[in-house]
Amino acid sequence: GAVVSQHPSWVICKSGTSVKIECRSLDFQATTMFWYRQFPKQSLMLMATSNEGSKATYEQGVEKDKFLINHASLTLSTLTVTSAHPEDSSFYICSARLGTSLTDTQYFGPGTRLTVL
Amino acid sequence: AQKVTQAQTEISVVEKEDVTLDCVYETRDTTYYLFWYKQPPSGELVFLIRRNSFDEQNEISGRYSWNFQKSTSSFNFTITASQVVDSAVYFCALSDYNNNDMRFGAGTRLTVKP
Numbered sequence: 609g610a611v612v613s614q615h616p617s618w619v620i621c622k623s624g625t626s627v628k629i630e631c632r633s634l635d636f637q638a639t640t641m642f643w644y645r646q647f648p649k650q651s652l653m654l655m656a657t658s659n660e661g662s663k664a665t666y667e668q669g670v671e672k673d674k675f676l677i678n679h680a681s682l683t684l685s686t687l688t689v690t691s692a693h694p695e696d697s698s699f700y701i702c703s704a705r706l707g708t709s710l711t712d713t714q715y716f717g718p719g720t721r722l723t724v725l
Numbered sequence: 726a727q728k729v730t731q732a733q734t735e736i737s738v739v740e741k742e743d744v745t746l747d748c749v750y751e752t753r754d755t756t757y758y759l760f761w762y763k764q765p766p767s768g769e770l771v772f773l774i775r776r777n778s779f780d781e782q783n784e785i786s787g788r789y790s791w792n793f794q795k796s797t798s799s800f801n802f803t804i805t806a807s808q809v810v811d812s813a814v815y816f817c818a819l820s821d822y823n824n825n826d827m828r829f830g831a832g833t834r835l836t837v838k839p
Contacts (some may be wrong), residue, residue: 649830652818699768714827716770
């Protein structure tokens with residue numbers, strides 16, 4: 609149980625295009641999902657917290673107009689990188705909180721590797 | 726502010742050696758969670774353990790053990806009789822008790838040589 613998937617697993621795009629990444633909780637409902645970014649050989653940095661049916665909460669320094677997050681259902685959150693540039697190339701990881709209790713554990717997806725040419 | 730420090734950037738051991746990965750954290754919260762995750766070359770994070778701040782009991786799971794010392798704000802992870810498959814980057818993480826605001830350490834890259 610508690611499986612989180614991401615699609616695509618990797619994507620290469622041209623500079624200036626937009627890329628959408630999906631995060632799905634496969635066998636549970638997740639009212640809260642999180643998006644992280646990990647640059648090569650670095651740690652994970654929380655980008656935003658996504659709550660179903662409401663606007664995402666972005667961490668300081670993360671541009672909300674560039675990284676659009678939509679959490680339209682209890683099993684799906686999407687991250688759209690708009691007008692991507694090479695510096696946006698990174699490993700994007702989502703997590704979903706199992707259950708409705710705030711103390712439930714986050715389960716992580718396998719990540720999406722984005723390369724912007 | 727929450728902060729996690731993993732001072733060991735890289736560790737290399739020979740198979741069957743024991744190895745301890747250090748984790749020191751800072752938080753102003755009185756209640757919080759601590760985690761360890763394994764990230765193999767594939768990139769997927771593998772959950773290893775979650776410990777809440779009220780539970781200072783050490784835990785053992787097979788070859789893995791964790792030592793939580795609240796007095797020194799440390800949550801160290803020991804692998805006994807290491808194996809090549811243990812090679813990965815290991816992250817220590819800290820979250821508030823609402824399980825939000827999860828902060829990761831920089832990670833320790835463990836290489837176990839045959």
